[in-house]
Amino acid sequence: MxxxxxxxxxxxxxxxxxxxxxxVTKSQLIFPDIDEYKTLKCDFHIHTVFSDGLVWPDFRVSEAIQDGLDAIAITDHIEYRPHKEFLTGDLNTSSSIAIKEAKYQNFIVIRGAEITRKMPPGHINAIFLNDVNPLETDDVVEAVKAAYEQGAFIFWNHPCWKAQQPDTVVWFNMHTELYTKGYIHGIELVNFSDFCPEAWKWGQEKNLTILSNSDIHGTTNTSEFVKHRPITLVFASELSENAIKDALFARRTLAYYNEKIYGEKQWLEKLFKNSxxxxxxxxxxxxxxxxxxxxxxxxxxxxxxxxxxxxxxxxxxxxxxxxxxxxxxxxxxxxxxxxxxxxxxxxxxxxxxxxxxxxxxxxx
Ligand SMILES: [Zn+2]
Ligand SMILES: [Zn+2]
Incomplete structure (x- = not known):
């Protein structure tokens, strides 16, 4: 009393x-599960020394575990590989190294690549690839098609990136062409430290999955993120690569960025209720x-x-x-x-x- x-x-x-x-430390990143789904913390845009990143691929696995993540995709640039002369291997090598390390550490690494072109269409990630090599072709539509034919989940990266959209943020005819063919499934609402309002509008209009990714080239520890790298929260039926793929195609995601959560109301409501x-x-x-x-x-x-x-x-x-x-x-x-x-x-x-x-x- x-x-x-x-x-x-x-x-x-x-x-x-x-x-x-x-x-709260980085490794304690906690979000509740919702209804029948597990809430998985994922980052689907990551570079290594095999393109213009600064670290060896297996470091990405330890780093992601340290950051409290459940899965990552390795997405090195296909067309921009400044360290190429020092490295052997093909376009699958970086993800293969990370996937091997992930097996030891009981972690999920998804094979991906970044199709890296001038605007339009800019940069496009394809993940859940079996073989990145067929994506190396001059015609960008053919490159995206090669990913599509492998059943990849494909998304437009950093549509607001000032280097490619300096004045206004435009959805080009080429995006319509790719979208109409069924080659674009998602869009980055958040890339590194940039939030793209246009991506949100297009995502809603065109039923695209929203994503929040680090596009990390250095290390997450030394990058100026607020508290944590951007993360895509994925509502998956289980902790597996296939379940993550199903969830992405079904648009069951939210974006975690700068200590806020963005996305479709139905998923926000379910997550909030359990929070x-x-x-x-x-x-x-x-x-x-x-x-x-x-x-x-x-x-x-x-x-x-x-x-x-x-x-x-x-x-x-x-x-x-x-x-x-x-x-x-x-x-x-x-x-x-x-x-x-x-x-x-x-x-x-x-x-x-x-x-x-x-x-x-x-x-x-
Ligand atoms: Zn890019
Ligand atoms: Zn990138």
């Missing part, structure tokens, strides 16, 4: 308490409902009431921020509030430009 009184007094003066549970634990205690004598919210994920959960009047009247705090793997206490003071619910925008779960997932709490 003494303890409860102490908490009560404290809440009256502060009304928001953060109780850190643990420090919180809520405890509630109503005290009618003092017209207050006490909440304790626990964030079970590695992404901060930021709740902002939609009704700013109730913030002004001090019925609810203006922002409830629940850091990763942390509990937060706050209360709703409902003496002058007759509604049954308080509605919030979840500022870190975003389903369209400036559109946030909605969340509501009972007032009593």
């Amino acid at each position: 003494k303890k409860f009184l102490f908490i009560l007094i404290f809440l009256i003066s502060v009304n928001l308490i953060v109780l850190p549970q643990s420090r 919180l634990e809520i405890e509630k205690h109503n005290d009618p004598d003092i017209h207050r409902t006490f909440y304790e919210i626990t964030n079970l994920t590695s992404v901060p959960i930021i709740l902002e009431p939609q009704n700013t009047e109730i913030v002004k009247k001090r019925i609810i705090p203006e922002k409830i921020e629940v850091p990763p793997l942390t509990k937060v206490n706050f209360d709703i003071r409902y003496k002058n509030y007759s509604e049954q619910k308080v509605k919030f925008d979840v500022k870190t779960f975003i389903y369209d430009i400036d559109k946030y997932l909605e969340f509501e709490l009972d007032v009593k």
Whole structure:
């Protein structure tokens, strides 16, 4: 009882308490599974010394495990290989080295390649390839077709890249040609540190899978990512390469980038539902409902009431921020509030430009 009184007094003066549970490190990147699917953390755009990357392929496996990932794709440039004269092997060698290492470490590495052309169509990744070599051909449409014929999942990389789209971000006729032939299945919403709003619009219009990838050339440790490399969250029936492929073709992805999650509302809702634990205690004598919210994920959960009047009247705090793997206490003071619910925008779960997932709490 003494303890409860102490908490009560404290809440009256502060009304928001953060109780850190643990420090989050890179390797503790945690997202809950949803319904029948496992939530897998993947990066489908990675370079090695076999193109213009700085590291040997098997380093990518250890690095990804250290970063808490479940699967990666090795996607060296086909047409740009500045270290070529020092290396033997063919276009499969870099992914083969990484796949061999992945077997030792019980990790998933997917064979891929980056078709690297001027705009249009720019750079295109093909993953789940059996053999990269047939993609080395002058005609870019033939190169993409060679990937398609192997059943590859194919996506347009960094469509907002300033080096290729300096003024406006354009969907060219060649993209329409590739798309109409069924050769484009996805688009990078996030590449390295760039977020591409046009990619989101096109992804929605054309039913493309959205992806969030590092396009790492150096090491993730020394790159200036906010907290973590960009990650594609994949909702897969199991932890296997085939299940990841099925999920990508079925568009079951979300993009994790700069401590926020972007993507289709249905997946955001399912992930969010499993990301919180809520405890509630109503005290009618003092017209207050006490909440304790626990964030079970590695992404901060930021709740902002939609009704700013109730913030002004001090019925609810203006922002409830629940850091990763942390509990937060706050209360709703409902003496002058007759509604049954308080509605919030979840500022870190975003389903369209400036559109946030909605969340509501009972007032009593
Ligand atoms: Zn590229
Ligand atoms: Zn690249």
